[in-house]
Amino acid sequence: MDPHAAAGEAVIRVVGAATNNLRNITVDVPKKALTVVTGISGSGKSSLVLDTIAAEAQRLVNDSYSSFVRNRLPHMPAPEVQSMSGLTFTAIIDQRRFTGNARSTVSTASDLAPLIRLVFSRIAEPSAGYSPAYSFNDPAGMCPDCEGLGSVVDIDVAELIDPQKNINEGPVRFSQFRPGVYRWKRFAYCGLFDREKPLKDYTDEEMNLFLYADQMKLPNPDPRFPKTARFDGVVTRMRDVYVKNRPAKISSQVREELDRLTTHRVCPACDGARLNAAARTSLIDGLSIVDWSAMPVAELRALLEKVKDPRVEPALVGIRRTVDALLSVGLGYLSLDRESSTLSGGEAQRVKIVRHLGSALTDITYVFDEPSTGLHPADVQRLNHLLLRLRDAGNTVLVVEHHPQVIRIADQVIDMGPGAGSQGGLVQFQGTPKALRGSDTVTGRLLSTPLKLTRAVREPRARVRVENASAHNLTGFDVDIPIGVLTAVTGVAGSGKSSLATNELPCQHPEFTVVGQDPLRGGVRSMSLSILGVADSVRDAFSASSGLEPAWFSFNSKGACPNCKGKGYVTTELAFLDDVATACEVCGGERFNHTALNVRLEGHTIADVLKMSAGPVAALFPDRPDIVATMGWLERVGLGYVAVGQSLDTFSGGEKQRLLLARHLSGSPDFAEERIVLDEPTTGLHPSDVERLDLLFAELVDAGATLVVVEHDLRVVAQADHVIDIGPGAGTDGGRLIFAGTPSELMRQKDSLTGRALTAATR
Secondary structure (H helix, E strand, C coil): CCHHHHHHHHEEEEEEECCCCCCCEEEEEECCCEEEEECCCCCCHHHHHHHHHHHHHHHHHHHCCCHHHHCCCCCCCCCCCCEEECCCCEEEECCCCCCCCCCCEHHHHCCCHHHHHHHHHHHCECCCCCHHHHCCCCCCCECCCCCCCCEEEEECHHHHECCCCCHHHCCECCHHHCCCCHHHHHHHCCCCCCCCCCHHHCCHHHHHHHHHCCCECCCCCCCCCCCCCCECCHHHHHHHHHHCCCCCCCCHHHHHHHHHHEEEEECCCCCCCCECHHHHCCEECCEEHHHHHHCEHHHHHHHHCCCCCHHHHHHHHHHHHHHHHHHHCCCCCCECCCEHHHCCHHHHHHHHHHHHHCCCCCCCEEEEECCCCCCCHHHHHHHHHHHHHHHHCCCEEEEECCCHHHHHCCCEEEEEECCCHHHCCEEEEEECHHHHHCCCCHHHHHHHCCCCCCCCCCCCCEEEEEEEECCCCCCCEEEEEEECCEEEEECCCCCCHHHHHHHHHHHHCCCCEEECCCCCCCHHHCEHHHHCCCHHHHHHHHHHHHCCCHHHHCCCCCCECCCCCCCCEEEECCCCCCCEEEECCCCCCCCECHHHHCCCECCECHHHHHHCCHHHHHHHCCCCHHHHHHHHHHHHCCCCCCCCCCEHHHCCHHHHHHHHHHHHHHCCCCHHHCEEEEECCCCCCCHHHHHHHHHHHHHHHHCCCEEEEECCCHHHHHCCCEEEEEECCCHHHCCEEEEEECHHHHCCCCCCHHHHHHHHHCC
């Protein structure tokens, strides 16, 4: 037997990979094993796992479909690689949030909903009927008033209508009904109203028709009214087009108008339960399906132990199994009725893991993108058990990860590096976790070195008190926040850390600025340079060199490629399927037109500059102190590997937060006055990058700043002057002040999970 053939069956072989920053690497990834790919941020981990292995596997699966199906699937380009073998069906479990569909909840996203509905349809009294009668997404079960959404949208008629105006003047304060447009013509030419008569003079009947007519057959319409159409009032038409079926793609202007003209409130008929009366009053041991869905998963698990009925025992076994999986990934604090769109990226990823655990398929390649994000060390241990379960079921598990606990359980580790961007893209090490710790790579050295606590704890120069902290699950405690030091707020996921630091603290003390992970506006047309406020300075430099207006060097203005309008790609809409984006053939993805690209500064076009990272940009503009200083902050917050023109919609939550921190610090004249709250700023960072961030925090505090950092990373906790630990558990099991003091004192706190983890990490 050919030994190479045997090896090929046992591994995923990648030969000559050059995707993104990969430098013609060849690597064998063992099948039916747990492989962790690590390395500093920007070293090429995701390029290897996601953009090469997973991308090619998905492309080949798509190619196996008929031409009819293939033509309706996204067309993915082949990764830059000489050859690949041993690929299997690949499932990517990343940190993309669930879509904003209001009909999706934790219950539906985890596949618990069908089982729970089955149980209630069989044993609840009085029975509401078959399973659909308990579904808020089915007409048989949904509340008729809110149609299963749990909330109703009211149109503010007083805000919508200007009664002083007549139809010709445009009495509707909504741009989609302005004079001359299609929807204006529908009521202007319906023949029911005097177009010169102000609305304030309408009779009650006329006003009711103008606002609320529904599919009315017109007795004598104007010839310009569509011949086969029926008349809807303004409010009726708004509800049908913009409320019940709100368009997925609307302009920011229309969105702002709708926010002004509409109000959301809990449905008064079902009180937000989404279900009709029959489903709400169908009970098991005095509790409805609404009650089951509203309680935290941990409480539901305890309740399930008391439900015994042979008629539904198989369904109960399935429910308990899935609930146990949710508990094992630290999601016991979630309720099943929580909208899935409100979950963080890390929470969404863990729900996706749970869905795959019960799969009967084997020999699948599961790809995880930093699954430990947002997890306390105590929760990471439970995550590890799930990863091992997937591997032991006969699957290949590939994990892009920095966390030492995840690396420790790997069968094999691939360490990428040595640097980021063009300095990375090479395999530095491949072998066991034990061998990695003995290697001379950056990752190996950091893993083999125990954490050390901060040498000298700083003394605060003052304290501010947060009183009766009771946001979300917090239990109403008081706690002091020291001024002039670094405070780490710790606890398991869902314990109440962010509720304290990003809600209660800035609410009671507005001088604290929160730099969080909230979405940034701008998307594909926004980038680091624009967020940091130095894009105009870069354009000015090109303008001074060429004599052209600065607008020629903006892909949102005169400099935009005429074909793709400055996006760099062209989108093809495929009706009910995902849109397909392909690189613009005119500009080759550069985003600029020929006039802009013909101008060079020190041999570089404006498109070249946008592909550079912070260091090269600063070197290109040495006579522009604002650019040099701002790029320096970008480096110091750990984003030195990111291209300054990278679209904002591709940034992770942690990257966005560090970008905002760089912007905030670059505009700060006096750090002594700074009081900053950061929410998990180390998200997505390699331990070496975390150490760099620790140095920045120390520099800021030494300059007089006050930092309050919500964090799981023990490297940050170890360097803190003060720790506030919230817990002991999540949700209703958390929200209490467990400890406040120094890191060394925390290690002696026996009932603190953070203290135990910190003790283990320093040994």
